[in-house]
Amino acid sequence: LAAAGHDHGPAFLGLTRLWRRDDEVFAEVTGPTALDAPRHALHPALLTAALQPLLAEAGPAAVPAEWRGAVLHTPGTAALRLHATRTGEDAFALAVTGPDGVPVATVESVRLRRLDGLRPADARPDRFLTLTWPETPLPADPAVSWTVAAPGIPGLAEPGAPDRPDDAEFVLLPVTSASTLLPELLAWLAGDSPARLVIVTRHAVTVAAGDVQDLAPAPVWGLVRAAQSEHPGRITLVDLDGHESSLIALPAALALDEPQVALRQGVAHVPRLVTATPADFPSEPGRSAGTVLVSGSGDLAGAAAEHLVTVLGRDRLLLVGADAELAERLRGLGADVLVAADGAADRESLAEALALLPAEHPLTGVVHVADSDVESVLTSYTPEQFTTGLRRAGDAAWNLHELTLGLDLDLFALLTPHVSGVLGGTGQGARAATGAYLDALAHHRATLGLPGVAVAWGPREEDAGSGRPGLVPAGKGQSAPLFGL
Missing domain, CATH: 3.40.50.11460 (Rossmann fold)
Incomplete structure (x- = not known):
C-alpha cells in the first residue's frame, strides 16, 4: 500500500488480520490506543484502516469515489470486522460488525476509482x-x-x-x-x-x-x-x-x-x-564564498543540501541536526562540510555552531527543513503532545531567524514536506500548524526587508507513500525549483 501511495500515517495502521477467498475479503481492524470511538458514529481512523484491503485489491492509486446504500447500525465501535464482497469491477458490498458479531454498518456498494492515468508531473510552470x-x-x-x-x-x-x-x-x-x-x-x-x-x-x-x-x-x-x-x-x-x-x-x-x-x-x-509567476519566487542566489546552514534531517534536508552543492555551487555547508551519512555523501560531491549534532531548537548550541564559522567563509544562507512527528487525528492526541511538537519546530525556525538578523544573507528558505499548512488534511494538525507558522515567519521577514521564502511540498515520486489523496507526485529531479533557491 505504501509503495502505491497509500501511506496514511501511524494513526491509521489499524489493520491487524486479513484473509481473501475468491471475490471476498475479510479483515479485522482496531483503533489506536488513544482512540475515543464514542465521539464518532464511525471513527475516521477505523474507517480508513477498514478500507485499506479494498485499495490493495483494486491496485495502485485507487481511492473510494462512490458510496451507495450506507447504513450505520451501531455507533461508537472501537474495533471492526470487515466482510467485503466484490460486486463488479472495483466495486464492493460491505458488511461491518464489531468483534462480537453485532452489526456496525452495511454498504450496498462502494466503488473505487483508479488514478493510474495520473503520472508524476513534469516541472512545468503551472x-x-x-x-x-x-x-x-x-x-x-x-x-x-x-x-x-x-x-x-x-x-x-x-x-x-x-x-x-x-x-x-x-x-x-x-x-x-x-x-x-x-x-x-x-x-x-x-x-x-x-x-x-x-x-x-x-x-x-x-x-x-x-x-x-x-x-x-x-x-x-x-x-x-x-x-x-x-x-x-x-x-x-x-x-x-x-x-x-x-x-x-x-x-x-x-x-x-x-x-x-x-x-x-x-x-x-x-x-x-x-x-505562481516568476515574481513569486526570489531571485536565484549566486555562487558565494560564504557558508549555507542546512537545518533538519530526513530526505528533504538531504535533497536541499545536494541541490545547493550540485546545482547552485554553494559547496560550503554547515549541517545542523543532520546525520553523519549525509555529511559524507556531500563531501563525496566535493563539498566542505561542518556538522553540528544538536538541532536548531537548542539556541545555545546553534549560537556556538555559528561562532565556529571562519571569517573568510561567513554565513550567507539558511535552509531550514521543519516537520512534526505527531501524525494523528485531533481527538487522538493530547494538547501537551501538540504543544511540544509545535514548540520544537517553531523554536528552531525562530532561533535561526533571530541569530542571523545581523548577518548579510542572500537566502533564507523554510521548507516543509507537507502541504497541510495550506490544504489541511486528516491527521495533519501538528504538521499543518508548523507549516502555517513557517509561512508567517517568511512573511514577517519580508516585512523587515529580509530574504525569506516558505515552500510546502506536495508528494514527490522519490518519497513513495508520502503523498496526500488528490495530489500527483512530482517526478524525480523535478522538485529543485520548489526550493525557491
Missing part, C-alpha cells in the same frame, strides 16, 4: 502554486445569529445575538494561539451542538504585505484547516484586522459559504491557490 486572497462580495442584508463563547472581540455589536444562546447559528471563539485553542476545540468537537464554531483570529494570515504582526496566531490557521478536513461543516475561520468596519462586516462574512475568510477594512477576502 506545477507551482501560491496562495492569494482575492476580494469576494458580501451579502447586503445577512440574516444570521451568533453568540460569543468568550470575551476578546472588543467592539463587536450584539444585534445578531439570539434570544437564547443555544439557538445561535454561529458560536464565535476569539483565539490568540494554537496551544490555548486545542483544548477548547476538542471539547467543541466532542459535543453535538448544531451551531458552527467560528474561530476568530487577528492578523494571523497575510492578505497584504505587513499583515502578520504577531506569529503566535498563525499556527491556529494550520491547526483549524486540519480540523476542517476531519470535521467538515463544523468550523469556520475568520481573521480580522482591528478595523471597526471589519467588525461591522463580520455577520455578512458568516453568511458566506466559505470555510475561511479574512476581513480587511470591511472587505472580505478568501484564500485561493493560483499558478
Whole structure:
C-alpha cells in the first residue's frame, strides 16, 4: 500500500488480520490506543484502516469515489470486522460488525476509482502554486445569529445575538494561539451542538504585505484547516484586522459559504491557490564564498543540501541536526562540510555552531527543513503532545531567524514536506500548524526587508507513500525549483 501511495500515517495502521477467498475479503481492524470511538458514529481512523484491503485489491492509486446504500447500525465501535464482497469491477458490498458479531454498518456498494492515468508531473510552470486572497462580495442584508463563547472581540455589536444562546447559528471563539485553542476545540468537537464554531483570529494570515504582526496566531490557521478536513461543516475561520468596519462586516462574512475568510477594512477576502509567476519566487542566489546552514534531517534536508552543492555551487555547508551519512555523501560531491549534532531548537548550541564559522567563509544562507512527528487525528492526541511538537519546530525556525538578523544573507528558505499548512488534511494538525507558522515567519521577514521564502511540498515520486489523496507526485529531479533557491 505504501509503495502505491497509500501511506496514511501511524494513526491509521489499524489493520491487524486479513484473509481473501475468491471475490471476498475479510479483515479485522482496531483503533489506536488513544482512540475515543464514542465521539464518532464511525471513527475516521477505523474507517480508513477498514478500507485499506479494498485499495490493495483494486491496485495502485485507487481511492473510494462512490458510496451507495450506507447504513450505520451501531455507533461508537472501537474495533471492526470487515466482510467485503466484490460486486463488479472495483466495486464492493460491505458488511461491518464489531468483534462480537453485532452489526456496525452495511454498504450496498462502494466503488473505487483508479488514478493510474495520473503520472508524476513534469516541472512545468503551472506545477507551482501560491496562495492569494482575492476580494469576494458580501451579502447586503445577512440574516444570521451568533453568540460569543468568550470575551476578546472588543467592539463587536450584539444585534445578531439570539434570544437564547443555544439557538445561535454561529458560536464565535476569539483565539490568540494554537496551544490555548486545542483544548477548547476538542471539547467543541466532542459535543453535538448544531451551531458552527467560528474561530476568530487577528492578523494571523497575510492578505497584504505587513499583515502578520504577531506569529503566535498563525499556527491556529494550520491547526483549524486540519480540523476542517476531519470535521467538515463544523468550523469556520475568520481573521480580522482591528478595523471597526471589519467588525461591522463580520455577520455578512458568516453568511458566506466559505470555510475561511479574512476581513480587511470591511472587505472580505478568501484564500485561493493560483499558478505562481516568476515574481513569486526570489531571485536565484549566486555562487558565494560564504557558508549555507542546512537545518533538519530526513530526505528533504538531504535533497536541499545536494541541490545547493550540485546545482547552485554553494559547496560550503554547515549541517545542523543532520546525520553523519549525509555529511559524507556531500563531501563525496566535493563539498566542505561542518556538522553540528544538536538541532536548531537548542539556541545555545546553534549560537556556538555559528561562532565556529571562519571569517573568510561567513554565513550567507539558511535552509531550514521543519516537520512534526505527531501524525494523528485531533481527538487522538493530547494538547501537551501538540504543544511540544509545535514548540520544537517553531523554536528552531525562530532561533535561526533571530541569530542571523545581523548577518548579510542572500537566502533564507523554510521548507516543509507537507502541504497541510495550506490544504489541511486528516491527521495533519501538528504538521499543518508548523507549516502555517513557517509561512508567517517568511512573511514577517519580508516585512523587515529580509530574504525569506516558505515552500510546502506536495508528494514527490522519490518519497513513495508520502503523498496526500488528490495530489500527483512530482517526478524525480523535478522538485529543485520548489526550493525557491
